[in-house]
Amino acid sequence: MPLRSGKVPRDAVRHPLFARCYARVSVAAENRMGMDRVRERLLAGLSGRVIEIGAGNGLNFGHYPGAVSEVVAIEPERRLRQLAVEAALRAEVPVDVVPGVAEALPVKSEGFDAAVVSLVLCSVRDVPRALGELRRVLRPGGEVRFFEHGRGGGRVMTFSQRALDRTLWPVLSGGCHLSREPVRALRDAGFELGPYRRVLMPEQGPVLPASYCVLGTAWRPGISG
Secondary structure, three states, X not given: OOOOOOOOOOOOEOOHHHHHHHHHHHHHHHHHOXXXXXXXXXXXXOOEEEEEEOOOOOOOHHHOOOOEEXXXXXXXXXXHHHHHHHHHHHOOOOEEEEOOEOOEOOOOOOOEXXXXXXXXXXXXXXXXXXXXXHHHHXXXXXXXXXXXXXXXXXXXXXXXHHHHHHOOHHHHOOOOOOOXXXXXXXXXXXXXXXXXXXXXXXOOOOOOOOOEEEEEEEEOXXXXX
């Protein structure tokens, strides 16, 4: 499906060089790093209306099950959004790609049955605000599927992650941070944590500062408010 009609607002996030590199690396990682299998596990069993935050170049779209009635995919970076539109045209479920940022989602409250965040909490500017928006747009009892990377490893690795976050890593990686704690952030935002497990990416090969990932489920509490 094409972008929603109307004037597209000026991009709040612009990382054109990173977007080009990410588009190439992410496609290569599908088979070489096992990301295609991770996406299958991330999205299995979803149904109803889904919002995906930070859709990137749309690699999740081909893995949504047929029970999903619509995906509204938010992506702030223009080049990645263009690639996501192309991926949406190939998807087997309806996908609407929309410009916007996680901290101010351009959708109505309590309009979605589920939400997907995949390698996005590392790069949003304000994690608590973004998760507050996520909670706002989910119906009471709505489900969150997450696959994120963050702090992990021993003392030397966590020191290295923090040092990289303070220096070149966010500049070179489109605002990405290595030492955030996505599970704690979800819990602090008022979500109820379901099952989750730690995953190393790549599954086989060198352990890098960005290798420490978590795959899991959370819920917005069932009482509105």
